[in-house]
Amino acid sequence: MGADNQQVPTLDNSRMPIVPTRHRSPTQPANFTRLQLIDDEQQFSGKLSSYMKTKWSLADAGFDYNVVAVFGSQSTGKSTLLNRLFGTRFDVMDESQRQQTTRGIWADRGIDGMKVLIMDVEGTDGRERGENQDFERKSALFSLAISEVLIVNMWEHTVGLYNGANMGLLKTVMEVNLQLFGSNRESKTLLYFVIRDHVSHTPLDNLAATLKQDLDRIWSSLSKPDNLSDARLSDYFDLKFTSLPHKVLQPENFEKQALELRNQFTHRSSKGYVFRPSYKRNVPADGFPHYAEAVWEKVVSNKDLDLPTQQELLAQYRCDEIAATALVPFRECIDKVRPRVQEGEIVKDLGSLVQTERTRALAAFDEQAARYHKDVYAKKRSSFVQVLDGELHSLFLNQVKNASSQAATTFANDCQKLLEEAVDDYIFSDIVGEVRKRVTKWFGAAIDSLTFKDAAWTFNSEIKQLESQLNATTAKLRSAEMERALEQIRRSTRDHLSDVIADKLNNPNDGDMWAGVMQGFEKSTNKAEAMMEHRMESTGIGRTEHQQRAQLMRKLHKGLWEDMINSLREEVADQMVLLKLRNILEDKFRYDENGLPRVWKPSDDIDSQFAAARGVAQALLPKYSRIDASSLLTSTLKGWDSGQFFPAGFDIDRTLTLISPARQRELSKRFGREADALYLEAKRAMVSTQNHVPMWVIVLLVLLGWNEAMTILFNPVYLILTAMVGGAAVVVHNLGLWGPVLRTVNGFASMANNHVHELLVEAVNRTEPNNRSRSSPQSSGKEHRSRRSSRSGSSKSSSDEIELEPLGENGSGSPGFASAGGESDEKY
Ligand SMILES: Nc1nc2c(ncn2[C@@H]2O[C@H](COP(=O)(O)OP(=O)(O)OP(=O)(O)O)[C@@H](O)[C@H]2O)c(=O)[nH]1
Numbered sequence: 001m002g003a004d005n006q007q008v009p010t011l012d013n014s015r016m017p018i019v020p021t022r023h024r025s026p027t028q029p030a031n032f033t034r035l036q037l038i039d040d041e042q043q044f045s046g047k048l049s050s051y052m053k054t055k056w057s058l059a060d061a062g063f064d065y066n067v068v069a070v071f072g073s074q075s076t077g078k079s080t081l082l083n084r085l086f087g088t089r090f091d092v093m094d095e096s097q098r099q100q101t102t103r104g105i106w107a108d109r110g111i112d113g114m115k116v117l118i119m120d121v122e123g124t125d126g127r128e129r130g131e132n133q134d135f136e137r138k139s140a141l142f143s144l145a146i147s148e149v150l151i152v153n154m155w156e157h158t159v160g161l162y163n164g165a166n167m168g169l170l171k172t173v174m175e176v177n178l179q180l181f182g183s184n185r186e187s188k189t190l191l192y193f194v195i196r197d198h199v200s201h202t203p204l205d206n207l208a209a210t211l212k213q214d215l216d217r218i219w220s221s222l223s224k225p226d227n228l229s230d231a232r233l234s235d236y237f238d239l240k241f242t243s244l245p246h247k248v249l250q251p252e253n254f255e256k257q258a259l260e261l262r263n264q265f266t267h268r269s270s271k272g273y274v275f276r277p278s279y280k281r282n283v284p285a286d287g288f289p290h291y292a293e294a295v296w297e298k299v300v301s302n303k304d305l306d307l308p309t310q311q312e313l314l315a316q317y318r319c320d321e322i323a324a325t326a327l328v329p330f331r332e333c334i335d336k337v338r339p340r341v342q343e344g345e346i347v348k349d350l351g352s353l354v355q356t357e358r359t360r361a362l363a364a365f366d367e368q369a370a371r372y373h374k375d376v377y378a379k380k381r382s383s384f385v386q387v388l389d390g391e392l393h394s395l396f397l398n399q400v401k402n403a404s405s406q407a408a409t410t411f412a413n414d415c416q417k418l419l420e421e422a423v424d425d426y427i428f429s430d431i432v433g434e435v436r437k438r439v440t441k442w443f444g445a446a447i448d449s450l451t452f453k454d455a456a457w458t459f460n461s462e463i464k465q466l467e468s469q470l471n472a473t474t475a476k477l478r479s480a481e482m483e484r485a486l487e488q489i490r491r492s493t494r495d496h497l498s499d500v501i502a503d504k505l506n507n508p509n510d511g512d513m514w515a516g517v518m519q520g521f522e523k524s525t526n527k528a529e530a531m532m533e534h535r536m537e538s539t540g541i542g543r544t545e546h547q548q549r550a551q552l553m554r555k556l557h558k559g560l561w562e563d564m565i566n567s568l569r570e571e572v573a574d575q576m577v578l579l580k581l582r583n584i585l586e587d588k589f590r591y592d593e594n595g596l597p598r599v600w601k602p603s604d605d606i607d608s609q610f611a612a613a614r615g616v617a618q619a620l621l622p623k624y625s626r627i628d629a630s631s632l633l634t635s636t637l638k639g640w641d642s643g644q645f646f647p648a649g650f651d652i653d654r655t656l657t658l659i660s661p662a663r664q665r666e667l668s669k670r671f672g673r674e675a676d677a678l679y680l681e682a683k684r685a686m687v688s689t690q691n692h693v694p695m696w697v698i699v700l701l702v703l704l705g706w707n708e709a710m711t712i713l714f715n716p717v718y719l720i721l722t723a724m725v726g727g728a729a730v731v732v733h734n735l736g737l738w739g740p741v742l743r744t745v746n747g748f749a750s751m752a753n754n755h756v757h758e759l760l761v762e763a764v765n766r767t768e769p770n771n772r773s774r775s776s777p778q779s780s781g782k783e784h785r786s787r788r789s790s791r792s793g794s795s796k797s798s799s800d801e802i803e804l805e806p807l808g809e810n811g812s813g814s815p816g817f818a819s820a821g822g823e824s825d826e827k828y
Pocket residue numbers: 018020073074075076077078079080081091092093094095099100101102122123196197244245246247248
């Protein structure tokens with residue numbers, strides 16, 4: 001193509017020179033808007049969609065656009081004609097070369113606001129392609145399928161020629177077209193025959209009649225499908241004919257008539273306006289690229305080309321595209337709130353927020369997709385709604401679950417708080433019922449905000465789920481309430497029963513001990529049952545709920561029984577039971593029948609009294625060891641006799657034994673030891689009543705006086721000596737040996753006396769042998785006295801002097817010296 005051919009075309013013919021040139025390359029100046037839609041290699045351009053949007057601004061045209069294609073032999077001025085009609089810049093052959101200019105199919109938009117898409121198709125019978133008619137058939141079929149108006153360009157002189165007028169090609173194309181599009185009679189195609197170089201005098205009408213006859217002949221010779229055997233040419237095609245003068249020989253006329261012809265394509269009001277609604281393919285402009293490509297692919301692959309199917313496919317494709325586009329802002333909105341909801345937040349006004357986005361997305365979809373195949377659109381709309389609602393439902397479901405969880409938590413917490421704060425005599429079912437009503441109402445409002453008219457979902461299962469949760473919580477609270485009631489009732493009866501038990505076990509011989517205990521249990525149970533009835537009523541366990549009530553009663557009985565057993569076990573603990581036995585023993589042993597303390601006298605038979613008392617006490621040990629509950633058989637306790645009193649599996653027999661046999665034996669031994677101590681104590685008490693101050697102590701005190709006696713007592717040496725002497729005396733006394741001892745002492749004294757006497761005599765004899773002879777024995781005795789007096793330092797008178805008497809003859813005389821006169825108390 002020459003550079004001058006790249007001038008911006010206008011409708012001013014003087015500025016639209018046809019400059020022969022050659023342009024075989026798809027590259028073009030930037031300001032050109034044409035596109036090689038299908039190239040030499042039969043490849044469909046991937047740029048059509050972007051050209052529709054950016055270069056041609058037709059994407060948003062909806063149905064308000066037209067498609068025109070040109071069909072004809074090579075170099076018959078097709079491109080020239082299109083450029084004249086639509087202001088396009090399709091390549092025009094360089095006169096000097098006479099070579100094929102247009103290869104493949106080119107497309108462009110008409111200028112000056114014309115919403116016309118023009119396709120310049122490679123000419124048929126091309127020298128370059130030779131015998132190969134594959135592309136010309138495909139391109140012709142493609143043009144026929146997608147165009148509202150197909151301009152059939154031909155020289156005047158070829159009219160009436162079969163091959164020269166491309167009648168053979170037209171026949172083939174029509175035949176295939178009938179097979180492929182036969183079922184679609186809704187949209188026709190205008191075959192606009194433009195006869196070029198009309199220079200002869202043959203009127204156009206004659207030329208048109210010739211062509212029409214040729215076409216009818218072709219049509220009748222077509223091999224039609226069976227179901228279309230009656231199909232007429234006019235069912236599918238409208239025919240229109242025009243001619244143009246010779247461009248070179250009659251340039252002015254040519255331009256003039258070309259302009260008139262142009263008006264038929266541009267001015268709706270002009271006579272002969274070509275674009276009629278019946279030619280519409282019902283393909284919106286934004287779907288045209290996909291539609292055209294799909295048609296081309298069908299043509300190229302020789303598959304059956306069914307226009308309705310293609311339209312449906314297109315509709316499906318486009319509706320999907322539109323839906324995807326409409327979904328983007330919707331998802332953006334959802335994605336903003338989804339994390340918050342997933343984290344458990346209850347997003348305020350979520351329902352209205354996303355409902356607005358849903359409406360917006362649907363409106364965007366409807367605006368564009370409604371132009372496509374109705375059935376497909378309806379289905380796709382339904383699918384789109386499902387997608388939207390699917391996203392919403394999953395989001396709402398999370399929100400509902402959050403609300404449900406919060407409602408359940410609030411219910412549990414509020415109930416617990418109110419029950420804890422409730423004063424006595426509160427009605428459990430009133431408190432719980434009130435909270436439940438409030439929570440359910442709140443949850444209902446949360447659900448309502450997420451449900452709207454067109455929404456295909458309900459949250460019935462979530463409502464049921466919450467109800468189950470609330471029921472479960474209520475059951476738990478009721479169970480806890482009853483546990484609390486059980487504990488309170490047991491506590492209130494426990495003290496009374498403990499007192500009864502302590503009293504009965506401490507006085508085992510006052511009537512039937514176990515009957516008394518059981519009576520106490522019966523009273524406590526009756527009282528507890530009445531309290532329990534009241535609590536069950538207030539907790540909402542109606543009288544119709546027999547099983548639950550019976551279970552609770554049995555649980556209460558078990559608790560009361562266990563409380564009694566625990567109290568009994570405390571009472572018969574080792575120390576307690578020993579204390580009880582000891583008390584009984586003491587009562588029987590230490591006190592008489594009148595309850596007065598006994599003072600044991602030697603004459604009392606302690607042993608038999610003790611044995612009797614101990615027997616009574618020991619007999620109580622087996623009594624304490626096992627509970628006798630037989631009296632309850634005749635009690636007022638319901639179910640005791642039928643075994644329905646306690647819960648199933650409760651082994652009452654196991655609880656009856658308080659003290660095992662082994663423990664009984666051990667306790668019996670320990671009690672025996674304690675009893676023995678008591679016995680000894682009694683014995684000692686009796687002995688103590690007989691004891692007095694020993695005689696020897698009195699003698700000692702008389703003999704020694706108080707001070708001496710104390711000296712002996714507090715001086716260890718004296719005390720030991722005294723003890724030894726005393727001990728010896730006791731032994732002697734006890735053995736009755738005083739006689740022999742006295743005799744022995746006397747013997748020893750006599751011997752000592754004799755020995756002393758001998759010593760004295762010897763001494764006297766030794767000292768005074770000579771004096772004996774010089775003096776008389778009297779004088780000698782006086783001297784002896786004087787020496788003794790001098791030794792004693794005494795200056796006694798003569799009346800104090802001691803007379804030394806001679807020793808007895810037999811040696812068994814008095815052990816001491818005989819004293820003279822009243823001086824006999826002084827000892828030697
Ligand atoms: N005689 C005559 N020549 C014309 C007319 N219109 C165009 N031409 C000339 O015919 C030659 C071919 O013109 P094109 O417009 O390229 O023809 P075409 O059919 O598009 O050619 P291809 O695209 O190669 O098939 C050019 O040299 C034009 O100047 C016409 O009406 N009469």
